Amino acid sequence: MERRDFLKIAGVAAAGSRLVGQQTQSFLAPTGTQDVAKTEFTLKIAPITVELAPNRILSTIGYNGVSPGPRLRMKEGVPVTVNVTNDTDVPEFVHFHGLLIPSDVDGAEEEGTPPVPPHGSRSYRFTPTPAGTRWYHTHTMSMEDLHRGSYTGMFGFLIIEGANNPGNFDQEHYLALRDWEPYFTNMFMDNDDLDATGPQPEKPAVLDTRPAGMEVASDIFSINDKALGAGEPIRVKPGERVLFHFLNASAIENRHLALPGHKFNVIALDGNPVPVPAPVDVLMLGPGERIDAWVEMKQPGVWIMGAPEDMVREGGLGIVVEYANQRRTPQWTPPPKSSWDYTIFGKPPSQTAPTEKLDMVFEKVPRGAGKFNQFTVNGKPYPHEQEFVLKQGTRYRLTFHNRTDDAHPLHLHRHQLEIAEIYGKPTSGVIKDTVVVPTFGRASVDFTADQPGMTLFHCHIQMHMDYGFKALLRYS
Numbered sequence: 362m363e364r365r366d367f368l369k370i371a372g373v374a375a376a377g378s379r380l381v382g383q384q385t386q387s388f389l390a391p392t393g394t395q396d397v398a399k400t401e402f403t404l405k406i407a408p409i410t411v412e413l414a415p416n417r418i419l420s421t422i423g424y425n426g427v428s429p430g431p432r433l434r435m436k437e438g439v440p441v442t443v444n445v446t447n448d449t450d451v452p453e454f455v456h457f458h459g460l461l462i463p464s465d466v467d468g469a470e471e472e473g474t475p476p477v478p479p480h481g482s483r484s485y486r487f488t489p490t491p492a493g494t495r496w497y498h499t500h501t502m503s504m505e506d507l508h509r510g511s512y513t514g515m516f517g518f519l520i521i522e523g524a525n526n527p528g529n530f531d532q533e534h535y536l537a538l539r540d541w542e543p544y545f546t547n548m549f550m551d552n553d554d555l556d557a558t559g560p561q562p563e564k565p566a567v568l569d570t571r572p573a574g575m576e577v578a579s580d581i582f583s584i585n586d587k588a589l590g591a592g593e594p595i596r597v598k599p600g601e602r603v604l605f606h607f608l609n610a611s612a613i614e615n616r617h618l619a620l621p622g623h624k625f626n627v628i629a630l631d632g633n634p635v636p637v638p639a640p641v642d643v644l645m646l647g648p649g650e651r652i653d654a655w656v657e658m659k660q661p662g663v664w665i666m667g668a669p670e671d672m673v674r675e676g677g678l679g680i681v682v683e684y685a686n687q688r689r690t691p692q693w694t695p696p697p698k699s700s701w702d703y704t705i706f707g708k709p710p711s712q713t714a715p716t717e718k719l720d721m722v723f724e725k726v727p728r729g730a731g732k733f734n735q736f737t738v739n740g741k742p743y744p745h746e747q748e749f750v751l752k753q754g755t756r757y758r759l760t761f762h763n764r765t766d767d768a769h770p771l772h773l774h775r776h777q778l779e780i781a782e783i784y785g786k787p788t789s790g791v792i793k794d795t796v797v798v799p800t801f802g803r804a805s806v807d808f809t810a811d812q813p814g815m816t817l818f819h820c821h822i823q824m825h826m827d828y829g830f831k832a833l834l835r836y837s
């Protein structure tokens with residue numbers, strides 16, 4: 362019998378994930394070292410191997426010999442030091458995604474964060490906030506090198522514990538969705554069309570029919586470091602409530618996830634509690650996004666929790682959920698048709714909109730077979746010297762105009778975005794750091810300029826960012 366079969370968590374915070382009572386360890390960390398908040402952390406960047414399955418071992422760069430890297434658990438408001446050593450030949454940046462911290466420690470070269478030099482070290486000191494499921498990852502450019510940047514294994518969960526807000530969950534799991542061994546292709550392999558049911562207000566009257574350039578794709582997937590079926594199943598009992606923290610750590614593609622016969626009760630998006638928790642059949646996470654959702658286990662059997670697309674799931678993006686005393690081949694059944702919609706977790710729209718407006722228009726310049734497409738923001742390449750100058754203390758309505766044939770996960774560093782309108786629907790109260798704007802779609806987000814310093818905005822698909830899909834916001 363394993364510990365997870367008989368241990369019960371006394372209480373787990375809905376968003377802050379703080380363990381209370383005498384049980385201070387997670388089921389997933391037998392030693393408990395990852396589940397005690399600390400103030401001093403060490404990350405060692407070096408080549409590693411990842412065993413996705415027996416006889417399927419790949420080599421990449423990672424933190425502390427593993428990928429995902431160690432789970433960093435901090436307390437909100439308590440200063441920390443992250444000591445990073447770099448055993449590679451190139452400068453590195455560790456970005457702390459979703460945190461409200463100064464530019465010089467945020468981990469983006471564009472914002473002026475100093476690099477961790479090759480074969481050198483650097484310490485990041487900051488006060489972690491806000492509470493919730495955050496993450497950390499490399500923020501280097503990759504350009505044409507698919508063995509650099511976020512194509513590597515350099516990522517991990519970062520949990521910030523907040524005020525005690527115990528939930529009532531029997532198990533807690535941290536699951537990072539990944540793809541590996543990426544390659545260039547001219548084939549259009551997108552599966553965002555699952556969501557292409559909404560309005561497309563930014564679709565041009567005349568489409569650009571020039572041949573598109575290469576995109577990055579992958580056929581090899583994992584959840585954490587294991588392909589579907591290769592790792593330990595998640596063992597559950599009927600009636601248990603299991604809390605999942607999902608992260609899409611892909612550099613490439615938006616992902617969907619379903620668990621046959623069960624619903625995901627979404628309680629937080631990007632680590633921030635949602636105003637209206639709600640059950641859904643299918644989750645969607647763009648690169649960089651997190652979802653905290655719990656599942657009531659009430660459908661005994663052995664199930665595959667995985668990507669609805671057969672090629673993706675069979676390529677490894679899944680994990681087995683096994684009820685006690687059930688022994689059979691893991692089952693998959695397609696989920697009911699569903700569209701991901703941030704607004705079902707939102708409140709009615711607020712009556713007052715910020716009067717200060719910013720607009721960003723995104724376009725793709727097709728470059729043709731064998732070349733890389735270029736992206737522009739407001740018709741210009743990076744860095745946008747004067748376009749986005751913020752007045753401190755001002756609240757802005759930022760509207761994204763996606764004039765491309767792809768759904769992009771748009772990330773603003775060091776600030777939080779409140780979705781005001783998306784899919785043509787107004788809403789409020791959904792707080793995010795990364796928002797997937799649908800193909801030819803439009804979205805408005807509100808944010809307060811209260812974090813002086815350089816602020817990077819970009820698409821979280823590595824290749825899009827590298828080839829122009831980014832902008833620098835400044836304070837006046």
Ligand SMILES: [Cu+2]
Pocket residue numbers: 768769770820821822825826830
């Ligand atoms: Cu993109």
